[in-house]
Protein backbone atom coordinates (compact mmCIF):
# COMPACT_ATOMS: atom_id res chain seq x y z
CA UNK A 1 0.00 0.00 0.00
CA UNK A 2 1.35 3.47 -0.86
CA UNK A 3 1.08 5.98 2.00
CA UNK A 4 -0.59 9.26 0.94
CA UNK A 5 1.21 12.09 2.75
CA UNK A 6 0.21 15.71 3.31
CA UNK A 7 2.98 18.25 4.03
CA UNK A 8 2.58 21.51 5.98
CA UNK A 9 5.46 23.89 5.26
CA UNK A 10 7.23 23.81 1.88
CA UNK A 11 10.40 25.66 2.82
CA UNK A 12 13.94 24.30 3.03
CA UNK A 13 13.36 21.00 4.82
CA UNK A 14 9.75 20.63 3.72
CA UNK A 15 10.83 20.67 0.09
CA UNK A 16 13.66 18.24 0.83
CA UNK A 17 11.35 15.82 2.63
CA UNK A 18 8.79 16.10 -0.23
CA UNK A 19 11.59 15.23 -2.67
CA UNK A 20 12.63 12.15 -0.68
CA UNK A 21 9.06 10.97 -0.04
CA UNK A 22 8.27 11.35 -3.76
CA UNK A 23 11.50 10.30 -5.47
CA UNK A 24 13.77 8.38 -3.07
CA UNK A 25 11.85 6.40 -0.45
CA UNK A 26 9.62 3.36 -0.94
CA UNK A 27 5.90 3.25 -0.21
CA UNK A 28 4.91 6.90 -0.11
CA UNK A 29 3.69 9.76 -2.27
CA UNK A 30 2.85 13.39 -1.49
CA UNK A 31 -0.79 14.14 -2.32
CA UNK A 32 -1.28 17.44 -0.44
CA UNK A 33 0.81 20.49 0.45
CA UNK A 34 0.15 23.69 2.38
CA UNK A 35 2.15 26.80 3.21
CA UNK A 36 1.17 30.28 4.42
CA UNK A 37 3.15 31.34 1.37
CA UNK A 38 0.88 29.69 -1.20
CA UNK A 39 3.28 30.40 -4.06
CA UNK A 40 5.93 28.33 -2.27
CA UNK A 41 3.54 25.37 -2.07
CA UNK A 42 2.47 25.69 -5.69
CA UNK A 43 6.10 26.00 -6.82
CA UNK A 44 7.10 22.74 -5.12
CA UNK A 45 4.17 20.92 -6.79
CA UNK A 46 5.16 22.15 -10.25
CA UNK A 47 8.95 21.82 -9.87
CA UNK A 48 8.80 18.30 -8.40
CA UNK A 49 5.97 17.35 -10.80
CA UNK A 50 3.75 16.17 -7.96
CA UNK A 51 0.21 14.91 -8.39
CA UNK A 52 -0.71 16.89 -5.31
CA UNK A 53 -3.35 19.43 -4.24
CA UNK A 54 -2.39 22.79 -2.71
CA UNK A 55 -4.49 23.44 0.40
CA UNK A 56 -5.03 27.03 1.54
CA UNK A 57 -5.68 25.86 5.10
CA UNK A 58 -3.44 23.41 6.96
CA UNK A 59 -6.34 22.03 8.95
CA UNK A 60 -8.22 21.20 5.76
CA UNK A 61 -5.14 19.25 4.65
CA UNK A 62 -5.02 17.36 7.95
CA UNK A 63 -8.72 16.43 7.80
CA UNK A 64 -8.73 15.57 4.09
CA UNK A 65 -9.72 11.91 3.44
CA UNK A 66 -6.97 11.85 0.78
CA UNK A 67 -4.29 12.39 3.47
CA UNK A 68 -3.30 9.28 5.47
CA UNK A 69 -0.27 10.78 7.29
CA UNK A 70 0.99 14.33 7.93
CA UNK A 71 4.49 15.87 7.77
CA UNK A 72 4.86 19.10 9.78
CA UNK A 73 7.78 21.14 8.39
CA UNK A 74 6.56 24.63 9.18
CA UNK A 75 8.20 27.00 11.71
CA UNK A 76 8.56 25.66 15.25
CA UNK A 77 5.92 27.85 16.96
CA UNK A 78 3.23 26.30 14.69
CA UNK A 79 4.09 22.66 15.40
CA UNK A 80 1.97 22.12 18.54
CA UNK A 81 -1.23 23.27 16.79
CA UNK A 82 -0.76 21.00 13.79
CA UNK A 83 0.41 17.94 15.73
CA UNK A 84 -2.58 18.22 18.09
CA UNK A 85 -4.88 18.50 15.05
CA UNK A 86 -3.34 15.38 13.48
CA UNK A 87 -3.82 13.46 16.73
CA UNK A 88 -7.43 14.65 16.93
CA UNK A 89 -7.90 13.37 13.37
CA UNK A 90 -6.30 10.05 14.36
CA UNK A 91 -3.56 10.47 11.75
CA UNK A 92 0.13 9.56 12.11
CA UNK A 93 2.29 12.69 12.09
CA UNK A 94 6.01 13.23 11.53
CA UNK A 95 6.87 16.57 13.12
CA UNK A 96 10.20 18.24 12.48
CA UNK A 97 12.09 19.32 15.57
CA UNK A 98 11.30 20.97 17.83
CA UNK A 99 8.07 19.12 18.65
CA UNK A 100 7.01 22.39 20.31
CA UNK A 101 9.04 25.39 21.44
CA UNK A 102 8.29 24.79 25.14
CA UNK A 103 8.03 21.76 27.40
CA UNK A 104 4.44 22.74 28.14
CA UNK A 105 3.59 22.55 24.45
CA UNK A 106 5.25 19.14 24.17
CA UNK A 107 3.41 17.88 27.27
CA UNK A 108 0.10 18.94 25.70
CA UNK A 109 0.99 16.66 22.78
CA UNK A 110 2.08 13.81 25.08
CA UNK A 111 -1.21 14.05 27.00
CA UNK A 112 -3.29 14.14 23.79
CA UNK A 113 -1.44 11.14 22.33
CA UNK A 114 -1.80 9.12 25.55
CA UNK A 115 -5.52 9.96 25.62
CA UNK A 116 -5.80 8.78 22.00
CA UNK A 117 -4.32 5.49 23.24
CA UNK A 118 -1.88 4.70 20.42
CA UNK A 119 1.39 6.35 19.32
CA UNK A 120 0.83 8.67 16.34
CA UNK A 121 3.83 11.04 16.63
CA UNK A 122 7.41 10.72 15.37
CA UNK A 123 9.73 13.68 15.96
CA UNK A 124 12.34 14.63 13.33
CA UNK A 125 15.33 13.86 15.55
CA UNK A 126 17.40 12.33 12.74
CA UNK A 127 20.81 11.98 14.46
CA UNK A 128 20.08 8.57 16.08
CA UNK A 129 19.61 7.35 12.47
CA UNK A 130 23.01 8.76 11.38
CA UNK A 131 25.62 6.04 10.72
CA UNK A 132 28.32 8.01 12.53
CA UNK A 133 26.31 8.41 15.73
CA UNK A 134 25.26 4.74 15.55
CA UNK A 135 28.91 3.68 15.27
CA UNK A 136 29.79 5.92 18.23
CA UNK A 137 26.99 4.38 20.30
CA UNK A 138 28.24 0.90 19.40
CA UNK A 139 31.67 1.77 20.85
CA UNK A 140 30.08 2.99 24.10
CA UNK A 141 27.76 -0.02 24.34
CA UNK A 142 30.70 -2.39 23.79
CA UNK A 143 32.60 -0.92 26.77
CA UNK A 144 35.73 -0.31 24.66
CA UNK A 145 36.43 3.02 26.40
CA UNK A 146 34.79 2.27 29.75
CA UNK A 147 32.09 4.49 31.20
CA UNK A 148 31.69 7.97 29.59
CA UNK A 149 33.07 10.66 31.92
CA UNK A 150 32.96 13.79 29.74
CA UNK A 151 31.67 14.83 26.32
CA UNK A 152 33.01 17.74 24.28
CA UNK A 153 30.60 18.71 21.50
CA UNK A 154 30.24 21.49 18.93
CA UNK A 155 27.29 22.48 16.79
CA UNK A 156 28.55 24.99 14.22
CA UNK A 157 26.57 26.57 11.38
CA UNK A 158 28.27 28.81 8.80
CA UNK A 159 25.64 31.53 9.29
CA UNK A 160 21.98 32.06 10.17
CA UNK A 161 19.28 34.44 8.93
CA UNK A 162 17.95 37.59 10.55
CA UNK A 163 14.93 35.72 12.01
CA UNK A 164 17.27 33.54 14.10
CA UNK A 165 17.30 34.58 17.78
CA UNK A 166 19.51 33.81 20.79
CA UNK A 167 16.93 31.43 22.29
CA UNK A 168 16.69 29.54 18.96
CA UNK A 169 20.29 28.45 19.56
CA UNK A 170 18.65 26.27 22.23
CA UNK A 171 15.19 25.42 20.88
CA UNK A 172 16.18 25.04 17.22
CA UNK A 173 19.87 24.11 17.26
CA UNK A 174 21.00 22.57 20.58
CA UNK A 175 17.75 20.58 20.64
CA UNK A 176 19.55 18.04 18.42
CA UNK A 177 22.27 17.43 21.01
CA UNK A 178 19.72 17.46 23.83
CA UNK A 179 17.99 14.54 22.11
CA UNK A 180 20.88 12.55 20.63
CA UNK A 181 23.05 12.66 23.77
CA UNK A 182 20.19 11.19 25.88
CA UNK A 183 20.05 8.36 23.35
CA UNK A 184 23.85 8.01 23.06
CA UNK A 185 24.42 7.86 26.82
CA UNK A 186 21.12 6.24 27.84
CA UNK A 187 20.96 8.95 30.45
CA UNK A 188 19.05 12.11 31.35
CA UNK A 189 20.07 15.64 32.37
CA UNK A 190 20.01 16.95 35.93
CA UNK A 191 21.39 20.47 35.45
CA UNK A 192 22.45 22.97 32.78
CA UNK A 193 24.39 26.25 32.63
CA UNK A 194 24.96 28.64 29.72
CA UNK A 195 28.04 30.85 29.32
CA UNK A 196 28.68 33.44 26.60
CA UNK A 197 32.24 33.81 25.31
CA UNK A 198 33.29 36.97 23.47
CA UNK A 199 30.64 37.74 20.81
CA UNK A 200 31.66 37.13 17.20
CA UNK A 201 31.76 40.27 15.05
CA UNK A 202 30.10 38.11 12.37
CA UNK A 203 26.96 37.66 14.49
CA UNK A 204 23.99 39.94 13.75
CA UNK A 205 23.56 42.75 16.33
CA UNK A 206 20.62 41.08 18.12
CA UNK A 207 22.29 37.68 18.42
CA UNK A 208 24.53 36.49 21.24
CA UNK A 209 26.82 34.04 19.44
CA UNK A 210 28.66 31.76 20.29
CA UNK A 211 27.27 30.12 23.43
CA UNK A 212 28.63 27.25 25.51
CA UNK A 213 26.15 24.97 27.31
CA UNK A 214 27.42 22.94 30.28
CA UNK A 215 25.32 19.94 31.33
CA UNK A 216 25.43 17.23 34.00
CA UNK A 217 23.64 13.90 33.62
CA UNK A 218 22.02 11.66 36.20
CA UNK A 219 25.01 9.27 35.96
CA UNK A 220 27.40 12.18 36.61
CA UNK A 221 28.71 12.60 33.06
CA UNK A 222 29.71 16.18 32.26
CA UNK A 223 28.96 17.61 28.80
CA UNK A 224 30.01 20.86 27.14
CA UNK A 225 28.39 21.89 23.86
CA UNK A 226 29.69 24.85 21.86
CA UNK A 227 26.92 26.42 19.78
CA UNK A 228 28.37 28.70 17.13
CA UNK A 229 25.95 29.61 14.34
CA UNK A 230 28.13 32.15 12.50
CA UNK A 231 31.38 30.19 12.25
CA UNK A 232 31.73 31.11 8.54
CA UNK A 233 33.86 28.09 7.51
CA UNK A 234 31.24 25.34 7.25
CA UNK A 235 28.59 23.11 8.81
CA UNK A 236 30.53 21.29 11.49
CA UNK A 237 29.13 18.84 14.05
CA UNK A 238 31.58 17.43 16.62
CA UNK A 239 31.06 14.92 19.45
CA UNK A 240 33.99 13.53 21.46
CA UNK A 241 33.37 11.07 24.29
CA UNK A 242 36.07 10.80 26.97
CA UNK A 243 35.78 7.43 28.70
CA UNK A 244 37.58 5.78 31.60
CA UNK A 245 40.00 3.97 29.26
CA UNK A 246 39.85 5.80 25.95
CA UNK A 247 38.33 8.45 23.70
CA UNK A 248 35.78 7.98 20.90
CA UNK A 249 34.92 10.71 18.37
CA UNK A 250 32.02 11.09 15.99
CA UNK A 251 33.40 10.21 12.52
CA UNK A 252 33.89 13.10 10.09
CA UNK A 253 31.67 12.80 6.97
CA UNK A 254 33.43 10.88 4.22
CA UNK A 255 35.43 13.24 1.95
CA UNK A 256 38.26 12.85 -0.58
CA UNK A 257 41.68 13.76 0.84
CA UNK A 258 43.39 16.18 -1.56
CA UNK A 259 47.12 16.85 -2.01
CA UNK A 260 47.59 19.77 -4.39
CA UNK A 261 49.22 23.18 -4.44
CA UNK A 262 51.49 22.11 -1.59
CA UNK A 263 48.43 21.57 0.58
CA UNK A 264 46.80 18.51 2.21
CA UNK A 265 43.05 19.12 2.52
CA UNK A 266 39.53 17.64 2.74
CA UNK A 267 36.32 19.52 2.06
CA UNK A 268 33.98 20.53 4.90
CA UNK A 269 30.25 20.42 4.18
CA UNK A 270 28.34 23.71 4.41
CA UNK A 271 24.70 22.52 4.54
CA UNK A 272 22.74 20.38 7.04
CA UNK A 273 20.87 18.84 4.07
CA UNK A 274 24.11 17.17 2.96
CA UNK A 275 25.62 16.44 6.38
CA UNK A 276 22.71 14.26 7.47
CA UNK A 277 21.19 13.30 4.10
CA UNK A 278 21.39 9.59 4.91
CA UNK A 279 19.80 10.00 8.32
CA UNK A 280 16.86 12.00 6.89
CA UNK A 281 16.20 9.20 4.39
CA UNK A 282 16.38 6.48 7.05
CA UNK A 283 14.18 8.29 9.61
CA UNK A 284 11.42 8.97 7.08
CA UNK A 285 11.57 5.48 5.56
CA UNK A 286 11.21 4.15 9.11
CA UNK A 287 8.17 6.41 9.64
CA UNK A 288 6.55 5.17 6.40
CA UNK A 289 7.26 1.53 7.24
CA UNK A 290 6.00 1.93 10.82
CA UNK A 291 2.77 3.61 9.72
CA UNK A 292 2.13 0.78 7.28
CA UNK A 293 2.91 -1.77 10.01
CA UNK A 294 0.60 0.05 12.44
CA UNK A 295 3.23 0.72 15.15
CA UNK A 296 5.50 3.77 15.46
CA UNK A 297 8.97 3.08 16.91
CA UNK A 298 10.94 6.26 16.14
CA UNK A 299 11.68 9.29 18.37
CA UNK A 300 8.46 9.84 20.30
CA UNK A 301 6.54 12.78 21.69
CA UNK A 302 8.11 11.85 25.03
CA UNK A 303 11.57 12.31 23.47
CA UNK A 304 10.39 15.69 22.20
CA UNK A 305 9.15 16.56 25.71
CA UNK A 306 12.36 15.38 27.43
CA UNK A 307 14.51 17.51 25.11
CA UNK A 308 12.19 20.48 25.66
CA UNK A 309 12.38 20.18 29.46
CA UNK A 310 16.16 20.56 29.21
CA UNK A 311 15.77 23.32 26.61
CA UNK A 312 13.47 25.30 28.93
CA UNK A 313 16.18 25.09 31.62
CA UNK A 314 18.81 26.28 29.13
CA UNK A 315 16.64 29.26 28.19
CA UNK A 316 16.38 30.17 31.90
CA UNK A 317 20.14 29.70 32.27
CA UNK A 318 20.82 32.03 29.33
CA UNK A 319 19.31 34.85 31.37
CA UNK A 320 20.37 33.92 34.89
CA UNK A 321 23.89 32.68 34.20
CA UNK A 322 23.19 30.21 37.02
CA UNK A 323 23.27 26.42 37.12
CA UNK A 324 19.60 25.49 36.50
CA UNK A 325 18.19 22.11 37.60
CA UNK A 326 16.46 19.90 35.03
CA UNK A 327 13.53 17.92 36.42
CA UNK A 328 12.12 15.32 34.04
CA UNK A 329 9.10 13.29 35.29
CA UNK A 330 9.21 9.51 35.05
CA UNK A 331 8.51 8.24 31.51
CA UNK A 332 4.92 6.90 31.27
CA UNK A 333 4.61 3.20 30.47
CA UNK A 334 2.82 4.24 27.27
CA UNK A 335 6.24 5.21 25.89
CA UNK A 336 8.03 1.98 26.84
CA UNK A 337 11.01 1.54 29.18
Ligand code: NAI
Pocket residue numbers: 008009010011012013014034035036037040058073074075076078096097098124125126172272
Ligand atom coordinates in the same frame (compact mmCIF):
# COMPACT_ATOMS: atom_id res chain seq x y z
P1 NAI B 1 11.87 27.58 6.25
O1 NAI B 1 11.61 28.96 6.72
O2 NAI B 1 12.81 27.34 5.12
O3 NAI B 1 10.50 26.86 5.85
C1 NAI B 1 9.38 26.89 6.72
C2 NAI B 1 8.15 27.01 5.83
O4 NAI B 1 7.00 26.88 6.65
C3 NAI B 1 8.06 28.39 5.13
O5 NAI B 1 7.81 28.20 3.75
C4 NAI B 1 6.89 29.08 5.83
O6 NAI B 1 6.16 29.92 4.95
C5 NAI B 1 6.07 27.88 6.28
N1 NAI B 1 5.22 28.15 7.45
C6 NAI B 1 5.58 28.76 8.60
N2 NAI B 1 4.54 28.80 9.45
C7 NAI B 1 3.49 28.18 8.83
C8 NAI B 1 2.15 27.89 9.18
N3 NAI B 1 1.64 28.27 10.38
N4 NAI B 1 1.38 27.20 8.31
C9 NAI B 1 1.87 26.82 7.11
N5 NAI B 1 3.15 27.08 6.69
C10 NAI B 1 3.94 27.75 7.55
O7 NAI B 1 12.34 26.76 7.55
P2 NAI B 1 13.10 25.34 7.60
O8 NAI B 1 14.55 25.58 7.71
O9 NAI B 1 12.60 24.46 6.50
O10 NAI B 1 12.60 24.79 9.02
C11 NAI B 1 11.28 24.30 9.18
C12 NAI B 1 11.26 23.40 10.42
O11 NAI B 1 12.15 22.30 10.20
C13 NAI B 1 11.74 24.07 11.70
O12 NAI B 1 10.99 23.56 12.79
C14 NAI B 1 13.20 23.63 11.82
O13 NAI B 1 13.62 23.54 13.18
C15 NAI B 1 13.16 22.26 11.19
N6 NAI B 1 14.42 21.88 10.58
C16 NAI B 1 14.98 20.69 10.92
C17 NAI B 1 16.20 20.31 10.42
C18 NAI B 1 16.82 19.04 10.86
O14 NAI B 1 18.05 18.90 10.76
N7 NAI B 1 16.03 18.08 11.34
C19 NAI B 1 16.92 21.15 9.47
C20 NAI B 1 16.25 22.37 9.13
C21 NAI B 1 15.02 22.72 9.67
Ligand code: ISE
Pocket residue numbers: 157172173176229272
Ligand atom coordinates in the same frame (compact mmCIF):
# COMPACT_ATOMS: atom_id res chain seq x y z
C1 ISE C 1 18.14 23.86 11.79
O1 ISE C 1 16.75 24.02 12.02
C2 ISE C 1 18.51 22.42 11.98
O2 ISE C 1 17.81 21.64 12.56
C3 ISE C 1 19.93 22.12 11.70
O3 ISE C 1 20.15 20.72 11.84
C4 ISE C 1 20.73 22.90 12.74
O4 ISE C 1 22.10 22.68 12.53
C5 ISE C 1 20.41 24.39 12.60
O5 ISE C 1 21.13 25.11 13.58
C6 ISE C 1 18.92 24.64 12.81
O6 ISE C 1 18.64 26.02 12.65
